[in-house]
Amino acid sequence: MFKLPDSLPTTRDSAQEWADYAEYLAILYGRVSMYDLFRxxxxxxxxxxxxxxxxxxxxxxxxxDTIIQEIDFRLKASDRKYPxxxxxxGQVVSYNSTNTQNSLIxxxxxxxxxxxxxxNRRFAGIDGALVFEQLCGIxxxxxxxxxxxxxxxxxxxxxxxxxxxxxSQIVKKIGEGGVIKQNPGFRPQDDKVDVIAWKHFxxxxxxxxxxxxxxxxxxxxxxxxTQLQTDIFCNKxxxxxxxxxxxxxxxxxxFFPRDLFQIRAYEAGLVFDRFRIMNYLPxxxxxxxxxxxxAWVNGxxxxxx
Numbered sequence: 001m002f003k004l005p006d007s008l009p010t011t012r013d014s015a016q017e018w019a020d021y022a023e024y025l026a027i028l029y030g031r032v033s034m035y036d037l038f039r040x041x042x043x044x045x046x047x048x049x050x051x052x053x054x055x056x057x058x059x060x061x062x063x064x065d066t067i068i069q070e071i072d073f074r075l076k077a078s079d080r081k082y083p084x085x086x087x088x089x090g091q092v093v094s095y096n097s098t099n100t101q102n103s104l105i106x107x108x109x110x111x112x113x114x115x116x117x118x119x120n121r122r123f124a125g126i127d128g129a130l131v132f133e134q135l136c137g138i139x140x141x142x143x144x145x146x147x148x149x150x151x152x153x154x155x156x157x158x159x160x161x162x163x164x165x166x167x168s169q170i171v172k173k174i175g176e177g178g179v180i181k182q183n184p185g186f187r188p189q190d191d192k193v194d195v196i197a198w199k200h201f202x203x204x205x206x207x208x209x210x211x212x213x214x215x216x217x218x219x220x221x222x223x224x225x226t227q228l229q230t231d232i233f234c235n236k237x238x239x240x241x242x243x244x245x246x247x248x249x250x251x252x253x254x255f256f257p258r259d260l261f262q263i264r265a266y267e268a269g270l271v272f273d274r275f276r277i278m279n280y281l282p283x284x285x286x287x288x289x290x291x292x293x294x295a296w297v298n299g300x301x302x303x304x305x
Contacts, residue, residue, distance in 0.1 A: 001219065004114045005304050008041045011059040015066035016255050019074065020110060022067060022093045023084055027107055031087070031094040034064045064091075078278035082106065101290065105135070105281060108293045109274045111300050112253035117218040123299025126292050133194045133215045134289055136251040139272060140197040140213060143280045148199040148209075149173065154190020163188055167237060174198045176206045178240030191236070192228040195249070206243045211270070213249035221252055225267040251277065 002009040002021045009017045018037070025032040038060040068090040075082045083096050083103035097103040112128055115121070121128045137150040151170050154163065161169070164180055171177040174196075195213035214228040230246035248269030256264055256273040265271050272280075 002114060003116065003219070004111070004300075010041060011063065014257070015063065015070040016257070018063055018067050019070040020114060020255075022071070023095075023106075023110055024114065026084055026093045026095040027110075031092055033088075033092050034067070035091075037067075037093075038064075074275060077275035078106075081278045081281060082275075101285060102278070102281065104290065104294055104297065105285070106274075106278060108297050109253045109277065111297060112217040113219060113274070115218075115300060118220070121217070123297075123303065124295040126296045126299070128296050128300075129215075129217050131289070131292050131296060132217050132251075132253060135277070135285075135293075136213060136215045136272065137195045137197065138282060138285065138289075139251075139277050139280050140195055140211065140249060142282045143272075144197055144199050144209060144211070148197055150195060150197040152195055153193050154188075163190065170196055171238070174208075174210060174242075175200070175204055176208070176210065176240065176242045177234070177238035181237055181239060183236065191233060193233060195251070197249075208244065209247070210242050210244065211247035211249050213251055213272075215251040217253045219254055221254070222264070225250060225264060228269075253277075 001007060001013060002017055002024075004024075009021050022032055022037050025037065041060075068086060071084060071086055071093060075085070081099070081102045083099065083106050085094055085096055086092070087094055095103070108128075108131075112132055115128075117129055133152045137152050141148045141150045151166070151173075153166065164182065168180045171180060192214055193212045194215040197209075197211045197213070199209040201208060212228060212230050212233065214224065216224055228248055228250070230248050234241055234246060249272060250268035250270070251272040253274055255275065256271055261271075
């Protein structure tokens with residue numbers, strides 16, 4: 001598996017894994033050829049197989065075709081907000097930073113995937129995982145459309161309110177849920193809900209779209225797909241249940257595996273993977289958020305030198 005700073009993909013890894021590695025090299029050097037992409041992993045493979053064990057160069061050649069297909073898919077899946085392009089009949093991947101926001105956000109999502117976020121997620125004094133929750137809230141709001149609203153819960157919130165205080169305020173804004181149950185003795189940070197989004201009608205009456213989202217960086221999130229249970233959350237905290245069942249959302253900075261997409265989606269609910277996040281990235285993010293993301297990305301780059 002490809003992980004920063006120095007764990008490289010192998011022939012056993014998927015085209016999606018290799019495409020991430022190609023993007024990373026293109027970000028560092030502006031462009032990368034398929035030859036250069038495979039050169040370092042191939043050298044390592046040859047060093048391991050010094051006694052005549054199968055040469056893997058043919059396998060690398062076969063992988064290149066699937067990487068080209070994967071990159072072409074990513075361009076379409078991200079609604080043309082993908083900051084890479086294929087050149088020289090698909091043999092070169094180049095980084096296109098013409099749209100500064102799109103290239104920055106994509107780089108951030110890639111780094112949030114490939115960095116070890118469980119052990120080292122703070123750079124330039126900024127917690128990259130908490131910034132991800134803010135980004136996910138904005139993407140959810142854009143997906144549901146005007147006049148949708150959102151709030152970030154738990155550790156990702158910008159206010160100093162407690163979980164119960166914030167949830168109480170959100171219920172008032174939504175206009176459903178009754179009042180908050182205190183549940184004394186229970187001290188959750190977010191109770192598996194990172195983002196709450198809703199969309200009013202002009203009459204401000206109950207019976208509206210409400211969605212709870214969980215946000216995950218890194219690559220070890222499969223076991224978290226079913227952690228958020230919206231009905232349990234509502235029963236635990238609301239005295240009155242929303243008229244319409246709450247939608248469950250799952251955000252990941254990584255890609256969803258396409259061969260298992262539907263199976264994993266049944267577990268996760270409404271999926272926002274890296275390309276769906278890019279798909280619904282608004283034309284202009286808040287400047288303060290962009291500044292934080294840029295500082296985090298530059299801090300991580302500096303740590304790799």
